[in-house]
Amino acid sequence: MIVDGVDVGILPLELLEGKIRFINVAKLPEKLVYVETSSIERLAEAIEKLEIRGAPAIGVAAAMGIAVAAWNSKARNYDELKRDVERAAERLRRTRPTAYNLFWAIDRMLKKLYVLEGEDVEKVVKALYDEARKIQLEDIRNNIKIGMYGAKLLEDGDVVLTHCNTGALATAGFGTALGVIRYAYKVEKKKIKIIATETRPLLQGSRLTAWELVQEGIPGTLITDNMVGYVMSKGMVSKVIVGADRILLSGHVANKIGTYTIAVLAKHHGIPFYIAAPTSTIDPKSKEIPIEFRKPEEVRTVLGKVRIAPKEIAVLNPAFDITPPDLISGIITEKGVAYPPFEESLREVLEK
Ligand code: MRU
DSSP: OEETTEEOOOOOEEEETTEEEEEOGGGTTTOOOEEEEOOHHHHHHHHHTTSSOSHHHHHHHHHHHHHHHHHHOOOSSHHHHHHHHHHHHHHHHTSOSSOHHHHHHHHHHHHHHHHTTTOOHHHHHHHHHHHHHHHHHHHHHHHHHHHHHHHTTOOTTOEEEEOSOOSGGGSSSSOSHHHHHHIIIIISOOOOEEEEEOOTTTTHIIIIIHHHHHHHTOOEEEEOGGGHHHHHHTTOOSEEEEOOSEEETTSOEEEETTHHHHHHHHHHTTOOEEEEOOGGGEESSOSSOOOOBOOTHHHHEETTTEEOSOTTSOOOOBSEEEEOGGGOSEEEETTEEEOSSHHHHHHHHHHO
């Protein structure tokens, strides 16, 4: 798909009349499966099961879900519609606690609903559809800008290590950290190479990032998570770029479990460590980040298919960790790169 003259890759989410169409990324790389649903419960479960995942994609999907709930509502007046839309918003809010984009998008949709208080049902439904499509397009455009700012930090010969999946599949299109890589390689034709971590336990790196790199013809090498120290100690990595699920104004960043380990290793080896995320990931109010803990079976098995540990063993399964600001060289947003001290630079970025 081409947006503003740039190839933004595959579009994982589409808002249709009365339903949402999404790529079930849990099926990749084996199969590219599209799912269509008009059910908010099905959509919420898709987010919970990581059929739709990645902070920006979750936010866009929730916005689309709210629009779909409005479309399918039997409401005869504004108050009945408001009740149905709020019910959908509440269900979607309970899907995943860490990704700030989810709450940002739901709040933006509800704001649109509330400014239209007392208006005709049809007018409100149309406005919610327009808003969800706007959020989708904005996300793609923001990612292109993140790519543009981020690519300036890369040069010929760089080997960029990335974690989890931050590509088109994790967003409305183009990607964040992988968007920077895409922009540098495809638009600016920089001679860079990628190292992607597999990202245990749910393998977003090997299943999705590796898949996107192969689809796009970007040279990439896959490693297991415990090889990061090895490749860094051998001088095989020149930069790290990862995404984010929530960024506090203090510069603390929640991202996929293992990110903090990579940041510590990068600091030890003197390797610049960047975050790439849209400003919709910045939480301007919270002082702490809720971390999602997921089912033990995700760790005791490989994707629920192969048992690799006894059922009886206790397991810890935090889906995210927090990287403190002193390990972060810069945060690449659609409004430019924020550098330390982040309290100041992130505020500036938000106010732009
Ligand atoms: O559990 P996931 O797969 O939703 O976690 C995703 C990540 O941690 C990504 O790095 C983050 O959401 C940024 S995606 C552009």
